[in-house]
Amino acid sequence: MPLDLDLLRARLPRRQIVWRDRVGSTMTEASGLAARGCASGTLVAAEEQTAGQGRHGRPWHSERGAGLYVSQVLRFALRPDDLPAVTLALGLAAAEAIARISGLACDLRWPNDVLIGEKKCAGILVTQSAEALITGIGINVNQTAFPVELADLATSLRLAAGRTHSREELLVALVESSERHLQLLAENGRQPLLEMFHGASSYARGKRVVVEQGGASLRGVTDGLDASGFLVVRLEDGGRSTVRSGGVRPA
Numbered sequence: 001m002p003l004d005l006d007l008l009r010a011r012l013p014r015r016q017i018v019w020r021d022r023v024g025s026t027m028t029e030a031s032g033l034a035a036r037g038c039a040s041g042t043l044v045a046a047e048e049q050t051a052g053q054g055r056h057g058r059p060w061h062s063e064r065g066a067g068l069y070v071s072q073v074l075r076f077a078l079r080p081d082d083l084p085a086v087t088l089a090l091g092l093a094a095a096e097a098i099a100r101i102s103g104l105a106c107d108l109r110w111p112n113d114v115l116i117g118e119k120k121c122a123g124i125l126v127t128q129s130a131e132a133l134i135t136g137i138g139i140n141v142n143q144t145a146f147p148v149e150l151a152d153l154a155t156s157l158r159l160a161a162g163r164t165h166s167r168e169e170l171l172v173a174l175v176e177s178s179e180r181h182l183q184l185l186a187e188n189g190r191q192p193l194l195e196m197f198h199g200a201s202s203y204a205r206g207k208r209v210v211v212e213q214g215g216a217s218l219r220g221v222t223d224g225l226d227a228s229g230f231l232v233v234r235l236e237d238g239g240r241s242t243v244r245s246g247g248v249r250p251a
């Protein structure tokens with residue numbers, strides 16, 4: 001069923017909502033709107049993405065009508081050091097929205113993977129463009145299957161809960177939860193969010209992981225986030241490494 005835009009506009013009356021049937025990526029659309037001076041909080045959502053973007057240049061599988069594919073243009077005074085924490089805030093927000101709508105408990109894998117068990121159900125992408133932040137969130141909602149290369153890595157709320165979910169209700173919950181978490185960051189700084197992330201993520205501390213960074217990989221046990229929101233890993237040789245970017249997976 002196509003997304004009910006009237007319902008969405010009624011539930012989010014103060015938001016500018018741009019709805020596209022089919023786009024390359026909502027990130028590109030949102031960057032274009034930001035460059036043309038759109039209001040902060042503008043949402044761009046699509047029924048289908050033909051070139052959905054994931055982190056590190058990876059594609060984001062965006063099956064028509066099955067998931068939530070949404071970008072948001074945000075203009076607020078952000079301390080430059082807060083950028084990594086924005087990703088963490090949105091991961092927490094996505095997990096909270098999913099729990100509210102589906103009852104499913106999610107795990108968070110630093111920095112931006114939202115997991116059910118060990119499988120990913122949502123991902124976050126944050127970029128800067130035209131003096132605005134462009135945040136992108138993809139949630140696997142009603143998919144019943146994934147392409148073979150993703151089958152062991154991805155899940156949907158429907159597969160995990162055994163029932164379909166309203167994408168409209170989930171999007172409203174996501175917008176409200178994102179607003180609350182970003183407001184917490186803007187008003188109270190990073191510390192409360194970092195504590196929340198530590199509480200919500202089994203990956204933050206004591207998890208044996210492999211971190212892929214470019215061509216290299218490092219192995220160790222996670223030891224919390226530093227004050228900026230970067231992941232600290234205790235290495236096998238006794239040293240410690242602060243991971244600023246890269247893909248984390250269980251060892």
Ligand code: BTN
Nearest residue numbers: 025052053054055070123136138
């Ligand atoms: C990741 O985990 O790799 C990030 C995935 C982000 C996907 C979303 S879907 C909406 C927005 N548009 C995109 O092209 N990407 C983000």
